[in-house]
Amino acid sequence: MSEIPFKGEIRRDYITGSDVIFTFSRDKRPKDFRSEEVMYGNAENCPFEYGKENLNTTIKFVGEPWKLRLMYNKYPIVNDEVTPYKNSDFFTKYVNYGHSYVIVDTPEHSQRFHEIDDSLLQKWFDLVAEAEKLAYSDKKIRHVYTFRNSGSISGGSLYHPHTQIIGFTFILPIIKQELEIIKNNHGRCILEEALKKEKERVLIEDDEAVAFAPYGSRFRGHSIIMPKRHIDYVGRLKEKETKSLAKFIKTILSRNYKIFGSHSYNLIFHELKDNKKIHFYIEIAPRFSNFGAMELSGLYLNSLRPEEYVQRFNETN
Ligand SMILES: [Zn+2]
Ligand SMILES: [Zn+2]
Numbered sequence: 001m002s003e004i005p006f007k008g009e010i011r012r013d014y015i016t017g018s019d020v021i022f023t024f025s026r027d028k029r030p031k032d033f034r035s036e037e038v039m040y041g042n043a044e045n046c047p048f049e050y051g052k053e054n055l056n057t058t059i060k061f062v063g064e065p066w067k068l069r070l071m072y073n074k075y076p077i078v079n080d081e082v083t084p085y086k087n088s089d090f091f092t093k094y095v096n097y098g099h100s101y102v103i104v105d106t107p108e109h110s111q112r113f114h115e116i117d118d119s120l121l122q123k124w125f126d127l128v129a130e131a132e133k134l135a136y137s138d139k140k141i142r143h144v145y146t147f148r149n150s151g152s153i154s155g156g157s158l159y160h161p162h163t164q165i166i167g168f169t170f171i172l173p174i175i176k177q178e179l180e181i182i183k184n185n186h187g188r189c190i191l192e193e194a195l196k197k198e199k200e201r202v203l204i205e206d207d208e209a210v211a212f213a214p215y216g217s218r219f220r221g222h223s224i225i226m227p228k229r230h231i232d233y234v235g236r237l238k239e240k241e242t243k244s245l246a247k248f249i250k251t252i253l254s255r256n257y258k259i260f261g262s263h264s265y266n267l268i269f270h271e272l273k274d275n276k277k278i279h280f281y282i283e284i285a286p287r288f289s290n291f292g293a294m295e296l297s298g299l300y301l302n303s304l305r306p307e308e309y310v311q312r313f314n315e316t317n
Helices: 118-136 173-184 190-197 239-260 306-315
Strands: 009-012 019-022 058-062 068-072 098-104 143-150 162-168 202-205 209-212 223-227 264-270 281-287
Touching: 058 118, 068 118, 098 118, 118 143, 118 162, 118 239, 173 190, 173 264, 190 209, 202 239, 202 306, 209 239, 223 239, 239 264, 239 281, 239 306
Parallel strands: none
Antiparallel strands: 009 019, 058 068, 068 098, 098 162, 143 162, 143 264, 202 209, 209 223, 223 281, 264 281
């Protein structure tokens, strides 16, 4: 029996309308978070260490020796080898075409993201922008999703600090939802309107950027970091803006660390290139538990009101 090896596909759940990516070959990927005892992984087995560059295909090194590294994801959730597109009158299936990149954020296995030098974090922004431009240079790509999973309950599988950049041929549901909200707001920028009303929940602000704990924070210590200028994606940031954003990310992550102790978090870019409605922002979502049945219903539980978080944030330095 000669069967084509499974290359992954996207199926739509006909009950809820959710799309599900069935990945390929990911079971073989290295895992640092198999159990609590190996929370921090093992630098010895880590594929992102110096001297193991040949394990992944590098697109670009930054620094000599390298301090940042952009490469192809060895275990992509979307890829340019695709199974044939198939559809019936009941089952919906998409090809999982796309591009998956990884940035190794630091050569140091145990360095925390907020401990990285300011100037390097600015270069990290430049490298993310470069990776996104690379993905968008393929005209089939409509949305690039950039994120960091950090810690055992963030959904991440490797401890070594890294960033993922994934180009999809469709717009992800969260951005579609946000576009719908903007549409219902008569097309006006919801973030700029929010800023006028979120004064009491502002965490940090300067001339270029602002960070606040949103009124309806879905997570304890939830924050939004945005440039003040209305831009659609990371590729349009100016140097002075990346400087502010990098500083704000560092400040928030390090104070969260002091407030909550060691914890998992997700850092997510919300953006859509060439969409004039979208105002680019970065979301930091501290994670203290896995999603339960409540969250699976679409309703979130949060035991820390954002006002309280802002107060604790201001008391910490
Ligand atoms: Zn490592
Ligand atoms: Zn705006």
